[in-house]
Amino acid sequence: MSSSRQSRSTPPASHRLEKMAVGTVVGQGNLSRPERGTGARPNAVLDCGWGRLVFAHTFADNKAVAETLSREREGHRDIGFYVREPHVVLSFAPLELFLDPSHTYRLWMSEYRPARRRSKGFYIRPVSTREEIESINRIYAHHGMMTVDPTFLWNNRRSRKLCYLVAIDENTEDVLGVVMGADHRYAFDDPENGSSLWSLAVDPQARHPGIGEALVRRLAERYKARGRTFLDLSVMHNNVEAQALYEKLGFRRIPAFTVKKRNMINERLYTGPEIEETFNPYAQIIIDEARRRGVAVEPIDPAEGYFRLSLGGRAVICREALTELTTAIAMSRCDNKAVTRRLCAEAGLRVPAQTVAGQSESNIRFLENYGSVVVKPARGEQGMGISVDIRSPDDLEAAIETAKAFSDKVLLEQYCEGDDLRIIVIGREMVAAAIRKPATIFGNGNDPIRTLIERQSRRRAKATSGESTVPMDQETERCIELAGYSMESVLADGKELRVRKTANLHTGGTIHDVTDRIHPTLAEAALRAAEAIDIPVVGMDLMVPDVEKDDYVIIEANERPGLANHEPQPTAQKFVDLLFPQTVVRPADIAARRQERDPYSP
Structure with missing residues (x-):
């Protein structure tokens, strides 16, 4: 750390005097162990609903810190914060713990300045309903973060130790973002009179700017009103955008360390360097899941999403979610939308009326029969060349010319009102479903x-x-x-x-998970369509008036669906399950291994 950085981290004189008055040892960042008589509760641990905050500077010795972090509950993430001597803590459990590659930032409340303008379109308040907790967990899961125990959060929603704030859309009342705060004074009688910020997340589909900043500001203002001296937070070393936001608000780096337990959630932080080649999100989500299971990844053509997965004597070349398991026949059936429709119709599935664009007179007749049509190239992807809800002969001819730029053969299709539903089928199983909005x-x-x-x-x-x-x-x-x-x-x-009119992600559309809501008939239609095409991994597109009802028409099939678009549903997990079934870890297997280690365990 440079000298200039150190000087910025040093608390102002007023803070140093204040801390001397309560009897703590003063130093840069003031992270030393509280002295006797300060009133701080020793061995302070705070349950947050997704794991525990272990305030390491309140512990009498490093071994106790290591032992506490090693007792992390399954499915939780504990954080050892303010670790004074991380190298010593790690020496007590080198195979279980690791040094988190994060930076600690501090905002001195005396230096905080409120925003000059009020945010528009949303407001911020504490959690007040159980439905909001479900939305919070949806946002956390989308970002790959730990979800919070709903019962815990509900029972602690008025706790003075913890505070969950949510950003609420003024029109829809949807939850747009969330942040959690910890009040150190109430948590462990902190003589430094501090507080900290955790689990900040914003819905990526939110249309309002500045939600994250507003949540940070409101939490800071809440704790400043309580008389807290500072607000601390931990941020990944490579999250430059978040660091820029925090520095803009007045946060400064301080020399504090964080230690965590090795687990599946944290695995990417201690498994070594990532693959140097850059892949798009649709390939990367599969690569990450494969590496987590010990499957070797060999980049082939990162720019186009090609890589090879191998384990033991089996190797599979992938292009994102397209693999060698998908035959050329199946791929050609998806590529040709007319063939896709015909196969689905022959399987007894509902499809819209369709014809090949030809002479102007016949095209206009088809338009007149249905009132509104979709014009699409017979071959193509990502919504390119598609025009929806065409109602006039002039627009029809223009749309046909646009589609011809992508395929010599152009299709006219009956326009069906409704939502664009994408269902992911992997290995004859429906894994995810999402409404795509334009x-x-x-x-x-x-x-x-x-x-x-x-x-x-x-x-x-x-x-x-x-x-x-x-x-x-x-x-x-x-x-x-x-x-x-x-x-x-x-x-x-x-x-x-x-x-x-099209809801494709690549043309600015948004994606909203409905996996738990879709009618069984819609799921069954997608499975039967995948079977008719004879394809192991596919994204089936349906138009539906209501995802909770059985009405639908099948529009097309995508042989290379973007699995990353459907998080938090386990699309990548099911994909690797299909390719390498020997890597699947089932609950029964976990119980059997535990029994082998300890035959007296339940």
């Missing part, structure tokens, strides 16, 4: 539609590592004009406008 903007009464689209596109790109953007093309302009606006129109504040 790109949508919300007016603010000031900016033109063009500017709102550009902002929404930037937010979607940031939330999806560049995978999702809203194209500024003829189809977007057509959708806007169909709604009675132009690119330069100014939407009223709060006015919602869909700027695309």
Whole structure:
């Protein structure tokens, strides 16, 4: 740490005097063990619902810290915070513990300055309903974070030790983000009068900017009002965006260390360096799961998502979720949308009316028969060249020309109202289901539609590592004009406008998990369609009026579905199960191994 960094971490004189007054040893960051007579509770541990905060600086010796962290409960994540001598702690349990590669930041409350402007579109308050806890866990799971025990959070929602704050959408009342705070004074009679921030997460589908910053500010203001001296947090060393936010708010690095127990949740932090090659999220989610199970990963063509997985004498080449297990026949059936439809119809599944675009007269007749149609290239993916809800002959001809840029053969299809439902089938099992919604903007009464689209596109790109953007093309302009606006129109504040008809992620769409809600008939239709195509891994696309009812039509099939889009559902796990079934760990296997180690265990 540089001298300039050290000087910024040193508390102001007023803080040093305050700490001297309560009898603690003063030092940079003031992380030394509280002296006798300070009133701090020894061996302080705080249950947070997802694991325990182990305040290591309150422990009498390092061995006790190691023993406490080693007793972590299964399915939880404990954090040893303020570890003074991490190398010594690790020496007592070198195979169980590891030094977390995170930085600790501190905000001195006397230096905090409130925001100049109030956030618009959402408000922040403590958790107040059980439904909000479900939403919190959905957000945590999406980010790969530990979920919180709902009963624990509900019973502790008014605790002075813990505080869970949520950001709530003013219009929909949906939970948009969450943060947890720990009050050290109430947790262990902290003589330093501190507090800390944990588990900050924002729904990646949230349309409002600044949610994370607002949650941090509100928590800081809450503890400042209680008279707390500082707010600390731990952030991964490579999370530069989060660090930039915290430094903007006045947080500064302090020399504190964190120790955790080795477990499945933390595995990527201690298994060694990641593969140097950069893969997109759809390949990376599979690679991470494979490495976790000891399956070797060999990059082949990272730019295109190709890699080889191998274990023992078995090796499988993958391109994201497409593998050698998918035959050329099955792939060609998915690639040709007309063939996909015909196979599904022959299997007794419901499909929309469809024809091949031909002479202008026949195209117009098909349009007149159904009133509204979808125009799509017979071959293609990611929504490219597709025009939806075409109602006029002029728009029909223009849409056909657009589709021809992607395929010589163009299909006209009956337009069916409803939501775009993607069902993931892996190994003849439905693993995940999600509603895909088209790109949508919300007016603010000031900016033109063009500017709102550009902002929404930037937010979607940031939330999806560049995978999702809203194209500024003829189809977007057509959708806007169909709604009675132009690119330069100014939407009223709060006015919602869909700027695309297709719900593909790559054209700015958003994805909303409905796995636990879909009607059994819809799941069965997807399974039967996968069987008809004879494909082991597929994303089946259906149009449905309501996911909880049995009405549907099958639109198409994707032989290379984006598994990362369906977290927290276990898509990558089921994918690796299919390829390497010998790596599957079942509850019965765990119990058997435990019995082998200790024949007297229950």
